Amino acid sequence: MIIIGEKINGAIPSVARAIKENDADFIQSLAKIQVDAGAHFIDVCASTDVNIEVKTLKWLIDLVQEVTDTPICIDSPRAQAIAEAIPFCKRPGLINSVSGEGDKIEVIFPTIADTKWECVALLCDDSGISKTAEQRLAVFAHIMKRAKEFDIAPSRLHIDPLVEMICTSEDGINMIVDVVKEIKAQYPELHVTGGLSNVSFNLPARRLVNQAFTVLMMNAGMDSGILDPTNQDLLGMIYSTEALLGRDEYCMEYIGAYRASLFGQKNR
Structure with missing residues (x-):
C-alpha cells in the first residue's frame, strides 16, 4: 500500500494554529513522525x-524538506496553486488533485506531462459527484483519454473513486467496489486511492468502520491511501491484508513492519 500521510493539513485545528503562529517545530515534527511510520508521500495542504x-x-514544503527526502504530495482544490507550488519541491512527488471539473486537467496535465510527477484524479466533473457506477466510469474514461493526450502513463495516476459517508448510502460501498474493480481491470498498472x-x-x-473499509477496498484493488500512518491499528490491518492477498511474499513486509514497531507492539 502506498501511504500518503495526511497530518499536515490546515483544516486540522492544531495545524491551522501552527500555521498562524509560524510554529515550524510542530510542522516538522508531524513530517518526521509520518516518515518514521512508513509514509511514502507527505501530504501538504x-x-x-x-x-x-x-x-x-x-x-x-520547505519545512518538510528540511527534515526528510520523502516526496511531497501538494494538496489544494485550486489547480493554479498546485502548479505554482511544484517548483518549491526538490523532487517529483504527487499532485492532489485533478478531476473532470473546470480547467483542472488543462492546468495540471500539461505542467506534469514531461516529468515524473504522479497525480491523484477524482471521479467527479462539473455535474458533481455522480451516484452511479456508469457515470463515474464515464468520468474515468474522460480522465484517461486526456492523460493519454499528454502521454501521462496510467502508472502515474492515483484514481480516487470518491467514497462518501456510509451512513447516507443505500448499498454500502458496493457501487464503489464495482467501480474500482472495473478500472483496475482496464488499467491494472494504475493506482486506486x-x-x-x-x-x-x-x-x-x-x-472499526475504517479498518473494515480498508480491507474491502484493498481486496477490490485499492493500493494507495490518504491516511494517518501513525495509526498502528490501521497500519497493522494494511500489512496483514497485503499478506493475506498474496502481495507480500513470505510475509516479509509484515514481519519487517512489526519488528520496526510500525504496529502491534502494544499487543506483544
Whole structure:
C-alpha cells in the first residue's frame, strides 16, 4: 500500500494554529513522525485564504524538506496553486488533485506531462459527484483519454473513486467496489486511492468502520491511501491484508513492519 500521510493539513485545528503562529517545530515534527511510520508521500495542504495559499504551501514544503527526502504530495482544490507550488519541491512527488471539473486537467496535465510527477484524479466533473457506477466510469474514461493526450502513463495516476459517508448510502460501498474493480481491470498498472476515513463520518467507533473499509477496498484493488500512518491499528490491518492477498511474499513486509514497531507492539 502506498501511504500518503495526511497530518499536515490546515483544516486540522492544531495545524491551522501552527500555521498562524509560524510554529515550524510542530510542522516538522508531524513530517518526521509520518516518515518514521512508513509514509511514502507527505501530504501538504494549506487550507488558508486564497491570497496566501501559495506562500503558505511554500513555507510548509520547505519545512518538510528540511527534515526528510520523502516526496511531497501538494494538496489544494485550486489547480493554479498546485502548479505554482511544484517548483518549491526538490523532487517529483504527487499532485492532489485533478478531476473532470473546470480547467483542472488543462492546468495540471500539461505542467506534469514531461516529468515524473504522479497525480491523484477524482471521479467527479462539473455535474458533481455522480451516484452511479456508469457515470463515474464515464468520468474515468474522460480522465484517461486526456492523460493519454499528454502521454501521462496510467502508472502515474492515483484514481480516487470518491467514497462518501456510509451512513447516507443505500448499498454500502458496493457501487464503489464495482467501480474500482472495473478500472483496475482496464488499467491494472494504475493506482486506486482515497481518504480512508471519509467512509465513517457521523458514525460511532469510526476506527472499526475504517479498518473494515480498508480491507474491502484493498481486496477490490485499492493500493494507495490518504491516511494517518501513525495509526498502528490501521497500519497493522494494511500489512496483514497485503499478506493475506498474496502481495507480500513470505510475509516479509509484515514481519519487517512489526519488528520496526510500525504496529502491534502494544499487543506483544
